[in-house]
Amino acid sequence: MERRLVIKQILIMAGGLALLPSCLRDAGKSSVLLKNLDVSLDQEKLLAEIAETIIPKTNTPGAKELNIHLFVLKMLDDCYEPEEQQLFLKGLEALKDKTQRRYSKSFIDIAVPERQELLVGIENDKEASAELAAFYKIMKGKTIQGYLNSQYVMTNLTKWELVPGRYNGYYPVKTA
Amino acid sequence: MSNLNIDAEKSHTFDAIVIGSGISGGWAAKEFTEKGLKTLVLERGRDVQHITDYPTTNKYTYEFEHYGEPALAIRKENPIASRCYVFREDAMHFVVKDQEHPYVQEKPFDWIRGYQVGGKSLLWARQVQRWSDFDFEGPARDDFAVDWPIRYKDIAPWYSYVEKFAGISGNKDGLSQLPDGEFLPGYPLNAVEDYFKKVLTNKYSNRHVISARCAHISKPNQIHLDQGRGQCQNRTLCQRGCPFGGYFSSNASTLPWAAKTGNLTLRPFSVVESVIYDDKKGKVTGVRVVDTNTREVTEYYAKVIFVNAAALNTNLILLNSKSQRFPQGLGNDNGQLGKFVAFHNYSARISAEYDGLLDYTTDGRNPAGGGYLPRFRNVFKQETNFKRGYAAGFSARRMNNKDMSGVGEGLKANLLKTTLGPWSVGSHMMGETIPKESNFVNLDPGKKDAWGVPLLNISVDYDENDVLMKKDYLEQLTEMFTEAGFTNIKQNDASQAPGLDIHEMGGARMGHDPKTSILNQWNQLHACKNVFVTDGACMTSTSTQNPSLTYMALTARAVDYAVKAMKKGDLA
Numbered sequence: 001m002e003r004r005l006v007i008k009q010i011l012i013m014a015g016g017l018a019l020l021p022s023c024l025r026d027a028g029k030s031s032v033l034l035k036n037l038d039v040s041l042d043q044e045k046l047l048a049e050i051a052e053t054i055i056p057k058t059n060t061p062g063a064k065e066l067n068i069h070l071f072v073l074k075m076l077d078d079c080y081e082p083e084e085q086q087l088f089l090k091g092l093e094a095l096k097d098k099t100q101r102r103y104s105k106s107f108i109d110i111a112v113p114e115r116q117e118l119l120v121g122i123e124n125d126k127e128a129s130a131e132l133a134a135f136y137k138i139m140k141g142k143t144i145q146g147y148l149n150s151q152y153v154m155t156n157l158t159k160w161e162l163v164p165g166r167y168n169g170y171y172p173v174k175t176a
Numbered sequence: 177m178s179n180l181n182i183d184a185e186k187s188h189t190f191d192a193i194v195i196g197s198g199i200s201g202g203w204a205a206k207e208f209t210e211k212g213l214k215t216l217v218l219e220r221g222r223d224v225q226h227i228t229d230y231p232t233t234n235k236y237t238y239e240f241e242h243y244g245e246p247a248l249a250i251r252k253e254n255p256i257a258s259r260c261y262v263f264r265e266d267a268m269h270f271v272v273k274d275q276e277h278p279y280v281q282e283k284p285f286d287w288i289r290g291y292q293v294g295g296k297s298l299l300w301a302r303q304v305q306r307w308s309d310f311d312f313e314g315p316a317r318d319d320f321a322v323d324w325p326i327r328y329k330d331i332a333p334w335y336s337y338v339e340k341f342a343g344i345s346g347n348k349d350g351l352s353q354l355p356d357g358e359f360l361p362g363y364p365l366n367a368v369e370d371y372f373k374k375v376l377t378n379k380y381s382n383r384h385v386i387s388a389r390c391a392h393i394s395k396p397n398q399i400h401l402d403q404g405r406g407q408c409q410n411r412t413l414c415q416r417g418c419p420f421g422g423y424f425s426s427n428a429s430t431l432p433w434a435a436k437t438g439n440l441t442l443r444p445f446s447v448v449e450s451v452i453y454d455d456k457k458g459k460v461t462g463v464r465v466v467d468t469n470t471r472e473v474t475e476y477y478a479k480v481i482f483v484n485a486a487a488l489n490t491n492l493i494l495l496n497s498k499s500q501r502f503p504q505g506l507g508n509d510n511g512q513l514g515k516f517v518a519f520h521n522y523s524a525r526i527s528a529e530y531d532g533l534l535d536y537t538t539d540g541r542n543p544a545g546g547g548y549l550p551r552f553r554n555v556f557k558q559e560t561n562f563k564r565g566y567a568a569g570f571s572a573r574r575m576n577n578k579d580m581s582g583v584g585e586g587l588k589a590n591l592l593k594t595t596l597g598p599w600s601v602g603s604h605m606m607g608e609t610i611p612k613e614s615n616f617v618n619l620d621p622g623k624k625d626a627w628g629v630p631l632l633n634i635s636v637d638y639d640e641n642d643v644l645m646k647k648d649y650l651e652q653l654t655e656m657f658t659e660a661g662f663t664n665i666k667q668n669d670a671s672q673a674p675g676l677d678i679h680e681m682g683g684a685r686m687g688h689d690p691k692t693s694i695l696n697q698w699n700q701l702h703a704c705k706n707v708f709v710t711d712g713a714c715m716t717s718t719s720t721q722n723p724s725l726t727y728m729a730l731t732a733r734a735v736d737y738a739v740k741a742m743k744k745g746d747l748a
Contacts, residue, residue: 053584055583055591056585058588074241075243079242162234164541167539167543168538171538171539172535
C-alpha cells in the first residue's frame with residue numbers, strides 16, 4: 001500500500017483529526033493536534049492501550065487500529081470543561097500509580113487479563129477517587145462512542161443507512 | 177447627471193418588494209412573480225442555493241469533527257443558540273450566532289434566528305396543521321386580545337392552495353377542531369402510538385391521536401416533480417437541507433419556482449433599515465437597504481411592500497420606519513406596534529415506558545415524528561381554571577438495550593448485539609399563550625447593530641395562565657399514560673425561557689378596528705395601504721397549531737388581494 005494512501009486512510013479513520021508526523025512536532029508530544037491539553041506521546045500510547053483493552057482487536061479491528069484513543073483526546077480537548085480535562089489527566093496518572101502499586105509494572109507491560117482486571121476493578125469500585133472515576137467514565141464512554149460511530153463500524157458492522165427510504169411502524173420482531 | 181439618476185432609480189424600481197426569504201417571504205415571492213410582477217426579494221443573510229449549499233447533507237457521523245457535538249468554545253460563545261436542538265455540527269451554519277446579532281433581553285428570551293436565504297424554512301420542524309374556527313373565534317369567545325378579522329371560511333381555500341403546492345402528508349381524521357386538508361398519504365402511527373390512540377378513543381370523548389401532519393412529500397404529485405422535488409427518503413436529517421427536496425423549504429420550492437418566471441430578483445446581504453414613507457405622496461415608496469458587505473445604503477422602490485422578516489424582525493423594521501406621518505413607526509397610530517407578542521409554551525414534557533406490544537418494533541424512520549394530540553381542553557366550551565389549551569406531540573420507539581458493562585471481547589461483542597427493550601414513549605406540550613400588552617418588543621434607545629439599526633429589546637414572559645396550563649398538561653398526560661398502562665412516568669418541567677419554541681408571534685396583529693390593531697383582514701396596514709405583513713407578526717392569537725402553514729396561506733391570500741387591489745388602483 002502506498003504511504004500516501006495509508007496516511008489518507010488514517011485521517012479518515014480518525015474522523016478527520018489533524019494528525020501530524022511526530023518528527024515535525026516537539027519530540028514526546030502527542031501525535032494529535034490539541035488546542036488545550038498538554039498530552040505526551042507516552043500518555044497517548046497508554047491511552048491507546050487502554051482503549052484497546054476496552055475494545056480489543058478480534059477478527060475485526062480494535063480501538064487502537066481505529067485510532068479511537070485519538071478521538072477520545074480530540075473530544076476531551078474540545079468538548080470538555082477545563083476542570084474535567086484536569087480530572088481526566090489526573091485520573092490517568094492515578095491509573096498509572098495504581099498499576100505500578102498492584103503489578104509493579106506499567107500498564108503497557110502487564111498482560112491483557114491483568115489490564116482487564118484492573119479496568120473492571122475501577123469500573124466496579126464505588127469508592128474510586130473522583131479523578132480515577134472521571135477518567136474511566138470519559139475514557140470508556142468516548143471509546144464506545146468513537147468505536148460505534150467510526151467509519152469501520154458504521155459501514156461494515158452496524159451498516160447505518162443514510163437513506164432508508166422507508167418506514168414501517170408495525171415491523172415484526174424476529175424471534176430467533 | 178439627472179438622466180443617470182433616473183436610470184439608477186429605474187434599475188432600483190420593482191413592482192413589489194418582499195422583505196425576507198423565509199417561509200412566508202418565499203410564498204410572497206412565488207405568488208407575485210407568478211402573477212407577472214417584477215419582484216425584489218431582500219434577504220439580510222447569505223444566499224443558500226438548494227442542494228449546492230447543503231454542505232453537510234450527506235455526511236456520516238464520523239465525518240463531523242466532534243461527531244456532531246458542538247465544541248465547548250462554540251457553546252460558550254453561543255449560550256442562546258446552543259439551547260436550540262438544531263444547533264449541532266450538522267446544522268449550526270444555518271443558525272445565527274449570539275455575538276453576531278445581539279439583542280436586548282429585558283426578560284430572558286431565547287431568540288433563535290436563521291439569517292440566510294430560506295431563513296428558518298431550512299430548519300423548521302415541518303409540522304403543519306390548519307386552524308379551525310375554534311381558534312379564530314377564540315379571542316372573541318374567551319375575551320382576550322381582539323377578535324380575528326377572518327374566519328376559517330376565509331382562509332380554507334388558501335390552505336388548500338398552499339398545501340397542494342408544498343406537499344403535506346396526513347390523514348383525513350374528520351376532527352372539527354383540526355380541519356382536514358389536501359393530503360398526500362400520511363405516515364402511519366407505529367404499534368404503540370396506535371395503541372395509545374385506541375386507549376384515548378375508548379376512554380375519552382374528544383381526545384385523539386392522529387398521524388402528525390407534516391410538510392413532507394410522502395408520494396409526489398406532478399406539481400412536486402415540476403418543482404424538481406422528489407419523495408421524502410425518510411432520512412430525518414432535514415435540518416441539513418434535503419437533497420431530494422423531500423420537505424418544504426423556500427430553497428427547495430417557492431424561490432426556485434419564482435426564479436423560473438424570470439420576474440424574481442433576489443438580493444442577499446441586504447438588511448432593510450427601514451421602509452420609506454413619503455409624507456407628500458401619503459404612501460410607502462420603497463425600502464432603505466444596507467449592504468452587509470459594503471455598508472453601502474441603497475434605496476429600492478416598489479408599488480407594494482410585503483414585510484416578511486420573521487415575526488420580531490418585522491416589528492423591528494416597522495418600528496424603525498419613522499416619518500412625519502408615523503413618528504412612532506410605520507402604521508403605528510395607536511401605539512400598539514410591538515405589543516401583544518405571544519408564543520407557544522413548550523416548557524413541559526413527559527416520558528414513560530411500555531412493556532406491551534413487544535412483538536413489534538419500527539423499521540426505517542418516520543419523518544412526521546409520530547403522533548399528534550390536537551387540543552382537547554376548552555375546545556367546545558370553557559371547562560378548566562385556565563384559558564385555552566394545548567396540543568401535544570406523542571411518539572413511541574423501542575429502546576435498544578446494550579450491555580455496556582466490563583471491557584474486552586465480551587464488551588465488544590455486546591456493543592454490536594442490540595436487544596430490544598421496552599417501548600419508550602414521550603410527549604411534549606404546545607400551549608397557547610395569551611397575547612398581552614405587557615409582552616412586547618421595542619427599539620433600544622441607544623444600542624445599534626453593525627448596520628446602524630437599533631437593537632431590539634424583548635420583554636416577554638410566561639403568566640399565571642401558562643403555569644396552570646402546564647400543570648394541567650402534566651396531570652392529564654400522566655392520567656392518560658397511566659390509563660394506557662405506561663410505567664416509569666417522568667414529568668419534565670423544562671423551565672425554558674420563551675423563544676426556544678421558535679413560535680414567537682404578534683406585535684402587528686390583525687383586527688377589525690384600527691384603534692386596537694395594526695393590520696386589517698387582508699394583512700394590510702390599516703394606516704398605509706401598500707404595506708402588508710404576513711409573517712408571524714400578524715398573529716392576533718397563537719392557538720396551539722404550528723403556525724407556518726397559516727403564514728403560507730395568509731401570504732398567498734394577501735398577495736392575491738394586493739394584486740387585485742393594485743389593478744383597481746386601490747393601493748395608491
